[in-house]
Amino acid sequence: MDFQNNWFNIIRNCSFDNTYKMAWSKAITELALEFDFENNENEIVPITLEAIAQKVVRYYWDQTIFFDLRQGSNPTKPPEIVSKTKKLIEVYQAATGNKKPIKFIKADVEDICSNDYLRTIKSIVSTLKQDVSYRFLNLAGKQIQGIYEYQLKDNVLYMPKENLFKLKENYAMMVEAINYRWSQILENFNHSPRICKKVRVIDEENIRRKPLKGFSKYLTHENPGQVCFICEKVISGETPALDHVLPWSYLYSDDLWNLVYAHQSCNSTKSNVIPNEEMIHRLEQRNVKLLQILEKQNIQDKHVSELRLATEIDLVKKFWIACQG
Numbered sequence: 001m002d003f004q005n006n007w008f009n010i011i012r013n014c015s016f017d018n019t020y021k022m023a024w025s026k027a028i029t030e031l032a033l034e035f036d037f038e039n040n041e042n043e044i045v046p047i048t049l050e051a052i053a054q055k056v057v058r059y060y061w062d063q064t065i066f067f068d069l070r071q072g073s074n075p076t077k078p079p080e081i082v083s084k085t086k087k088l089i090e091v092y093q094a095a096t097g098n099k100k101p102i103k104f105i106k107a108d109v110e111d112i113c114s115n116d117y118l119r120t121i122k123s124i125v126s127t128l129k130q131d132v133s134y135r136f137l138n139l140a141g142k143q144i145q146g147i148y149e150y151q152l153k154d155n156v157l158y159m160p161k162e163n164l165f166k167l168k169e170n171y172a173m174m175v176e177a178i179n180y181r182w183s184q185i186l187e188n189f190n191h192s193p194r195i196c197k198k199v200r201v202i203d204e205e206n207i208r209r210k211p212l213k214g215f216s217k218y219l220t221h222e223n224p225g226q227v228c229f230i231c232e233k234v235i236s237g238e239t240p241a242l243d244h245v246l247p248w249s250y251l252y253s254d255d256l257w258n259l260v261y262a263h264q265s266c267n268s269t270k271s272n273v274i275p276n277e278e279m280i281h282r283l284e285q286r287n288v289k290l291l292q293i294l295e296k297q298n299i300q301d302k303h304v305s306e307l308r309l310a311t312e313i314d315l316v317k318k319f320w321i322a323c324q325g
């Protein structure tokens, strides 16, 4: 079988323990895309584990900081590389004093926490070496030949240039296949909706959070006095924030049935916290009341229909139970 078939076979059939092989193959594919084919005479190209680690940390950073996706089957002990990346995120957020999710490539991590970054890369290299480098080539008890050469415990792997060229040539398809498999694996550990979309969106330059202003005109009908949903005090002297009761990072969606007014400060302190039962109960009551008011005023559109559906099928409760996973 040729390289491409073997490569796809590995991706399609890799085990469901964690997502390392996905990160590994995606990094190699990206390195192939960046490789300077014109100015390189060698038929065999060395790829350092460090270069792979620099990409791997980025994938886990983005999937964690935005969506907090679990990457392994054990909820109390995430895969090592994920724990290391989480630590780096903590250091970064402490250093910048900002907990707002930011994409790795925009975060300047290498400058802002250079020592921790270098330490993280080094330690990811050692995990890759131990757990991924040679295991990647194992499939159904056999070692697949012709992908790359790797000496056990080495910091470099050697890949035929023609293989890299095939990855480059078919880059979009390769990344699509990897993302698809990655999403499938994540569905085993995560109950959050839209996993495929979350994995794919990480590749886009901006993770777009749409402006929420448009929802105010609905909320005002039920909450004209602008009472904060979180602390239940009146919001005055500031524009109310529109708060996602079930975290945005979980739903990756803006829905009328999940949006409420909150103080800017109440909103920013809670961000990704899963609401308690009392809040869920209040949200359900709010939704029933809001729907009644909007129907009475004969307001009919997509958002109102979705609100109606949400109350009919207990969507809030269902997602709340699911997101406690």
Ligand SMILES: [Zn+2]
Residues within 6 Å of the ligand: 228, 229, 230, 231, 232, 233, 262, 263, 266
């Ligand atoms: Zn408040």
